[in-house]
C-alpha cells in the first residue's frame with residue numbers, strides 16, 4: 001500500500017477514536033481532544049497479538065477501525081520479556097494513537113489503544129501521569145491500590161491517580177481499551193512494581 005493510502009487508514013482510525021471519545025462524557029471530562037495533531041510517519045511494527053486482534057469479531061466501530069489499521073500501526077510492547085514474560089508479550093500490545101511518540105504527534109495530550117488477550121495477568125504497575133481507561137470491547141478485571149476490584153465492560157471507565165499502583169486480569173475475554181494520560185509526566189512510561 002502506498003504511504004498516502006496507509007495514512008488514510010490511520011486517519012480513519014483517528015476519526016473512529018475521536019467518535020468514541022465524543023460518546024464518552026468521562027473521557028471528555030478527563031482530557032481535551034488534542035488540537036495539535038500531526039501525522040508522525042511512524043513505520044508499521046507488527047507484534048504477535050495482531051493475529052488475535054484480526055480474528056476477534058466485535059460490532060464496535062473503533063474495534064473495527066483498529067482491526068483495519070492493524071498492518072499499518074506501529075505496535076509496541078513497552079515492557080521487556082524480563083519484566084512480564086514471553087507469554088504476556090505474545091498476547092499484549094499497544095499503539096500510541098497520539099502523544100509525544102504517537103502515530104499522530106501531540107505535545108499536549110497522550111492517548112493509547114491497548115489489547116490484552118484472554119488469560120493474561122497484567123502485573124502491578126504505576127506511572128506519574130493520571131490515567132483513564134475506557135473499554136472499547138471485551139471485559140477485564142481491574143485492581144488498583146485502595147479501590148475495590150471491578151469487572152469492566154465496553155463503555156466502562158476506570159480512573160487511576162498519579163502513581164496509584166494498578167493491575168489487571170483477563171480471565172474470561174480479550175479486552176481492547178482506549179487509555180488517556182494527563183498531567184506533567186505524560187512523556188514518561190509505565191513501570192512494573194518490583
Ligand SMILES: [Fe+2]
Pocket residue numbers: 126127131160166190
Ligand atoms: Fe496505567
